[in-house]
Amino acid sequence: MKNKLTQQGFTLIEVAIVIALMIMLVLFVYPAYTTYLKKAKVSEGLILAATAKTAVVHNAIDNVPVTSVWTPPAPTEAVMDMGIHVTDTTGISLGSHGQLLTLPARHSGEIIITFAPTIAPIAHNELILSPRIADPTQPDSNGHELPLDFTYTAKIKHITWECNSANPPAVNRGTHGNLDAKLAPADCRS
Numbered sequence: 001m002k003n004k005l006t007q008q009g010f011t012l013i014e015v016a017i018v019i020a021l022m023i024m025l026v027l028f029v030y031p032a033y034t035t036y037l038k039k040a041k042v043s044e045g046l047i048l049a050a051t052a053k054t055a056v057v058h059n060a061i062d063n064v065p066v067t068s069v070w071t072p073p074a075p076t077e078a079v080m081d082m083g084i085h086v087t088d089t090t091g092i093s094l095g096s097h098g099q100l101l102t103l104p105a106r107h108s109g110e111i112i113i114t115f116a117p118t119i120a121p122i123a124h125n126e127l128i129l130s131p132r133i134a135d136p137t138q139p140d141s142n143g144h145e146l147p148l149d150f151t152y153t154a155k156i157k158h159i160t161w162e163c164n165s166a167n168p169p170a171v172n173r174g175t176h177g178n179l180d181a182k183l184a185p186a187d188c189r190s
């Protein structure tokens with residue numbers, strides 16, 4: 001009886017299949033994973049904006065200066081800058097850092113979250129949170145923007161926030177951001 005040699009190792013087809021699977025992982029799974037990580041970092045910006053939202057609400061309801069209750073957060077790995085845009089009664093836009101802002105004009109109380117270049121390219125890295133005063137006469141209304149000087153003759157009961165990316169929901173009327181919609185949370189895109 002002859003002893004047959006048993007094959008040891010992989011065939012060329014098996015090696016080709018493994019290489020094809022690895023290429024598919026690199027081409028499809030890795031980009032999806034990096035997008036997922038960037039979306040998580042965008043959420044960090046929204047968490048940092050919570051204190052800015054509180055400052056805008058205090059200013060609108062109690063006429064407390066924004067700078068007395070809020071300091072812009074230090075830059076992080078994900079968030080390069082954050083500012084509250086206050087428009088005075090003359091229509092001049094001022095940032096929370098006190099600088100005079102040029103175009104584009106922003107609405108009063110809008111919070112601009114600027115993400116680092118590692119999250120999005122410089123010209124496409126702003127997410128804008130716009131405060132809206134609920135309109136009690138129209139239940140389906142998304143409200144009105146804050147008045148220029150942040151004072152409101154009627155008692156403000158509730159401020160809602162619109163989140164605007166480069167492609168915000170159609171009902172949002174605040175300033176549009178320029179952050180790619182695929183990186184923005186679901187309520188910030190259409």
